[in-house]
Amino acid sequence: MTAEATTEARQLPYILAITEGVRQSLQEYDTSFLAGEDVGLAGSVFRIYKGLYAEFGPERVIDSPISEAGLIGLGVGAGATGLRPMIDIMFSDFIGECMDEIANQLAKTRYMFGGKTTLPVTVLTMGGGGINLAAQHSQSLEAWLCHIPGLKVMMPATPHDVKGAIIAANRDENPVFVIMNKASLGITGEVPEEPYAVNIGEAIVRREGSNFTIVAIGRMMHEAMTAAEILEKDGIDVEVIDPLTLQPLDTETILTSVRKTHRALVVHEAVRFGGIGAEIAAQIQENAFDDLDAPVGRIGAPFSPVPFSPPLEQAYLPNAQKIADGVKDLIGLD
Amino acid sequence: MTAEATTEARQLPYILAITEGVRQSLQEYDTSFLAGEDVGLAGSVFRIYKGLYAEFGPERVIDSPISEAGLIGLGVGAGATGLRPMIDIMFSDFIGECMDEIANQLAKTRYMFGGKTTLPVTVLTMGGGGINLAAQHSQSLEAWLCHIPGLKVMMPATPHDVKGAIIAANRDENPVFVIMNKASLGITGEVPEEPYAVNIGEAIVRREGSNFTIVAIGRMMHEAMTAAEILEKDGIDVEVIDPLTLQPLDTETILTSVRKTHRALVVHEAVRFGGIGAEIAAQIQENAFDDLDAPVGRIGAPFSPVPFSPPLEQAYLPNAQKIADGVKDLIGLD
Amino acid sequence: MELTKDILLDLHRRMVRIRHFEDEAGKLSESGQMPGALHLYVGEEAVAAGVMVHLSDEDQITSTHRGHGHLVAKGGDFKQMYAELYGRSTGYNKGKGGSMHIANVDAGMLGANGIVAAGPPIAVGAGFSNKYRGTKNVAVPFFGDGATNEGSFHEAANMAAVWKLPVVFVCENNGYGEFTPQAEHQAIKDITDRAAGYGMPGIQADGMDAIAVWEAAGEAIERARNGEGPTLLECKTYRYYDHVGRSGIGLEYRSDEELDEYRKEDPIPKIEKHLIDNNVLTADEIQAVHDGILAEIAEAIKFAENSPLPDPSTVTEDVYYTG
Amino acid sequence: MELTKDILLDLHRRMVRIRHFEDEAGKLSESGQMPGALHLYVGEEAVAAGVMVHLSDEDQITSTHRGHGHLVAKGGDFKQMYAELYGRSTGYNKGKGGSMHIANVDAGMLGANGIVAAGPPIAVGAGFSNKYRGTKNVAVPFFGDGATNEGSFHEAANMAAVWKLPVVFVCENNGYGEFTPQAEHQAIKDITDRAAGYGMPGIQADGMDAIAVWEAAGEAIERARNGEGPTLLECKTYRYYDHVGRSGIGLEYRSDEELDEYRKEDPIPKIEKHLIDNNVLTADEIQAVHDGILAEIAEAIKFAENSPLPDPSTVTEDVYYTG
Ligand SMILES: Cc1ncc(C[n+]2csc(CCOP(=O)(O)OP(=O)(O)O)c2C)c(N)n1
Ligand SMILES: Cc1ncc(C[n+]2csc(CCOP(=O)(O)OP(=O)(O)O)c2C)c(N)n1
Ligand SMILES: [Mg+2]
Ligand SMILES: [Mg+2]
DSSP states (O other), rough: OOOOOOOOOOEEEEEEHEEEEEEEEHOOOOOOEEETTTTTTTTTTOOTTTTHHHHOOOEEEEEOOHHHHHHHHHHHHHHHTTTTEEEEEEEGGGGGGGGGIIIIIIHHHHTTTTTOOOOOOEEEEEEEOSSOOOTTTTTOOHHHHTTTTTEEEEEEEEEOHHHHHHHHHHHHSSSEEEEEEEGGGGGGEEOOOOOOOOOOOOOEEEOSSSSSSEEEEHHHHHHHHHHHHHHTTTTTTEEEEEEEEEEEHHHHHHHHHHHHHEEEEEEEEEESSSSSSHHHHHHHHHGGGGOSSOOOOEEEEEESOOOOOOOHHHHEEEEEHHHHHOOOOOOOOT | OOOOOOOOOOOOOOOHHHHHHHHHHHHHOTEEEEEEEESSOOOOOTTTTHHHHHHHOEEEEEEEOOHHHHHHHHHHHTTTTOOOOEEEEEEEEGGGGGGGIIIIIITHHHHHHTTOOOOOOOEEEOOOOOOOOOTTTTTOOOOHHSTTTTOOOEEOOSSSHHHHHHHHHHSSSSSSOOOOOGGGTEEEOOOOSOOOOOOOEEEEOOOOOOOEEEOOOHHHHHHHHHHHHHHHOOOOOOEEOOEEEETOOHHHHHHHHHHHOOEEEEEEEESSSSSSHHHHHHHHHHHHHGGGOOOOEEEOOOOSOOOOOOOHHHHHHHHHHHHHHHHHHHHHHO | OOOOHHHHHHHHHHHHHHHHHHHHHHHHHTTOOOOOOOOOOOOOOHHHHHHHTOOOOEEEEOOOSSSSHHHHHHHOHHHHHHHTTTTTTTTTTTTTTTTGGGGGGGGTTTOOSSTTHHHHHHHHHHHHHHHHHTOOOEEEEEETTTTGGGGHHHHHHHHHHHHTTBBBEEEEOSSTTTTHHHHHOOOOOGGGGGGGGGGOOOOETTTTOOOHHHHHHHHHHHHHHOOOEEEEEEEEOOOSSSSSSSTOOOOSSOHHHHHHHHHTTOOHHHHHHHHHHHSOOOHHHHHHHHHHHHHHHHHHHHHHHHHHOOGGGGGGSSSSSSO | OOOOOHHHHHHHHHHHHHHHHHHHHHHHHTTTOOOOOOOOOOOOHHHHHHHHTOOOOTTTEESSSSSSSHHHTTTTOOOHHHHHHOOOTTTTTSSSGGGGOOBBBBGBOOOOOOTTOOHHHHHHHHHHHHHTTOOOOOOOEETGGGGGGHHHHHHHHHHHHHHTTTTTEEEESEEEETTHHHHOOOSSSSSSGGGGGGGEEEEEEEETTTHHHHHEEEEEEHHHTTTOOOOEOOOOOOOOSSSSSSSTOOOSSSHHHHHHHHHOOOOOHHHHHHHHTTTTSSSHHHHHHHHHHEEEEEEEEHHHHOOOOOOGGGGGTTTOOOO
């Protein structure tokens, strides 16, 4: 689908769109609850759930012990017995604490049981770098999750989409990860007041263009849009695609674009090696080989942990300029 | 490098090559020890360490509690304080229990400390399917590890290489994963008696060929060799490359082959989506785009957990016939 | 809580069902007719039986790699069970799970599990759900002595305690984790020593005595149903076969004397003596119970063997719910 | 173990060094001059000081997100510490780690850690190494009350106990995990209630009293050095500032009364009264200690501010050892 101008004019920052998405999810299902570390009274260290504890009470907005494995287990057990849990894992860097429960229980239970249960579990977690939180609080680990059959994975870039992703995830009968972005909390955009879901598995064409396709994941979508403006000055007409969902991936929308533009670059904040960009690039060349005028490029973080020091972190993270340079490289300019 | 005929003629099964690799590592460094669940008296459920407990004693071959996070922590703490730990994680499926310790501690400590420590830690673990152990004892999760800067990752396919990988890993000053293969324990091959290390980061050309390159990971190397024989009958002269090390990846050897053959297929047992094959395919098309006559193909497991039932598991796993079919597809035969 | 005749018969019946189910499965596995790895429950029957008699289909359990016994005791149907072990499409999990994942969610059996100590956090979720939905149901995770060293056990126990959830943690302490004796995997002898650390009661029962387990479990389950929070119930027990299969890997890690000692405590002859001594059943009637169950098993095995294998095309089905 | 004048002076000095280091860092952070998130140790100084006085550079500690105090107490150099917090190349970690990963392996400080309860398993590894290498050294993981609910704490404690490793587990129980009071994250009040579950002694010390901590820690460390295995030492303490930074997120989750009560127990005035009462130092001499430390800090901050930022090209260095 193409990003459409909604009639709704209300502007909301990403942080409040999260709150609203969770609030409306809790309103929509009595069986939904939110549990996580400091999600209650504090509304999370990011204050993304501020007010929900007061509104829904401690039975439905639950401060948990610091026990990530326990939290995902809570989701599995409650999800298999009639509830629709929303589990918050404060930083996505902490999924290592519960990858067994995620990959071996949450993702596989339905299959192992021969389809005899559903697990309508939403996992909300905060990813990405950019605010000097160093190696263990800045990662983008979506590639781990996308490789595990049984999970769905979303990385909403805008206030509109983060709200719609949370509601969509909560309505889905399968485990869905919504990876939010901590450096985007202040980004403002149109957010309809009523509850709505974005379509899981449907990419969004953020900008139409004829010369070049940039597939940009999560926060990198915004950087890609800026890069497109930079490149416009060089006469390069860039199409920007935001996959929104990484699992299942909307390969068709990406291929349609590449078949038109004949060139593509995939961008994400995660480490380039083994990132989801590899899968997207591999799929593009597999399915649109004859349409390609150049190899599919990839931009991601270099092969190192996220450094603390601001100039190092800036050197580390992809941005609009690096994207623009990458496009020019692929086109053979400069 | 090219597989060379060694003068050594001794044949050893994969299982005993593992034992010998660990034995000689323990002999080489007084500071090396082996710890893991049931590695001692039992020599692991796979009996891969049989005899080492009697030989080296319970101080150096250590039965641990069922605590995978504790085990990796043991490796980090002991590795940072003068020892060369060898940590066994019985099934590679269990890394989810300790991904935090792996990704956030073992992999990152050196970097976070500004290079002021080394972690000569070897992690030995058993991967792969094929013996009806179902969804939680049959996985190939190397893609998780390869995406994490700070780790090295090896998947030896032969008795020669598994011994050489273990010794190489133990000699390395960095954390190295040696992912062994449970369905290969009975495979026999030449294994020199003296201690030797394979070169970490160096791929092996298992079979030279002029028409087509198959990059085959771990046990799939053997299937690819069989596929090459099948394809020979159709006049397709296949080159088979065994990367051996996935991180760091020997891209050059792969590219050299593809520049010669102009066609490539990457094969692994892991789930295709987001597997390491995506990275390899993406790199090939990035770096050898003009040399390619067809898209780089990928064969991996379908997008589901590993099923238990034998006919389902057989349908699930890649094999020689599927590889041969994949090659023909890419060439446009059939 | 009165130990009625019905309960005695029920305890006995559940144990005998487990025993024969496992013996037959073990033989089939040993003869190569059954794929995969089987972790047999023989010797530990009193625990599953003693606990399960208290539970309805609305109460949930989570199980372990050693899960057949739990499912049999929770009312598992032999046909669907053997079919699952054989990997047939008529099995509980359509052949996708096998021994290590056998499950029957409809009866509250949330699965055997190949991951040690994966059950307790899931049971905490079920217990949370029971409370949230305002039911009086309880969730019961079973786990071994070795499992209590996993972090997930710890996290689950703490969560259940701080939230006062209706969860009864049942530790089947058989003295070994695989081939490692308890003394080498933890510095304690009694798993109940861990209960105080969570602020929950810890109680013990002789895991070789179904009546003793039934009593202790009844107490803990009642407390849970009354909203008084979780309990850690430790049952000291023993497995008669090896860690995997009947004769396993042929490693000598337990003495014959030790095995003999526990054989003398076999929970089935023990309850049968009780049944006879208390005139509940005669020896003949007991034999009839065995025979009936063996006949049911023979039929179930036939059913399983005659059942179709799953179609290879179904391999990618059941990953997601698609409506 | 005699409480000599030297030890008293040492305890005092380490605490004052921490207090001023943290206060200045907090101010720099609040004014936006220092990047990242700082978890300040102010209020808890007695714990780090009381333990660290017993340790040499060959004894290891692991720390937490709240790690500056531990490094200061373990002899951390102010210049390299501030430089690290500022992200300068002259910092302990060349600017790559920052507050949450500040480390000095040479002095046995195996790093602050951004992952709650990551330290205990690593300390178990260090303790194992000490024993394996035949030394008399001990490893001391510090961790909070909240951290004791993580599985990794549990696994580490069990391993240390069963292997009788020279590890002293020091819990800094400040009553909160972030903004969650202890009563809402665990059903116990005393972390020492967990010790019996591992088969190790659990002892408590007033964490607002350096001398009390020194005594209890000395006992536990001696036991560890003598090969008698691990101890869980709980120090009840309090943090005067918010979870992150000085004023934090402005959430009301603790009462003014509670804070006041602990302010009255401030470990620094407490030991200073002791020093004066026992004629170890005069008020003027105490002031001189403070002044000297403040001067050292001012200089260190200047050093840090004048230090170069790391070259962006170094971003991919130090990932692997390359010989
Ligand atoms: C996370 C994990 N680690 C290790 C294993 C391998 N394993 C299977 S059973 C077992 C021993 C379990 O011991 P215990 O909990 O006492 O149960 P028992 O087998 O005695 O019934 C181990 C180590 C596993 N399945 N999962
Ligand atoms: C694995 C993990 N989970 C959650 C967090 C977020 N977090 C940072 S500090 C903290 C509270 C820790 O409480 P406690 O252990 O009592 O230490 P204190 O801050 O009180 O010193 C939490 C939840 C984290 N850093 N790591
Ligand atoms: Mg056991
Ligand atoms: Mg605390």
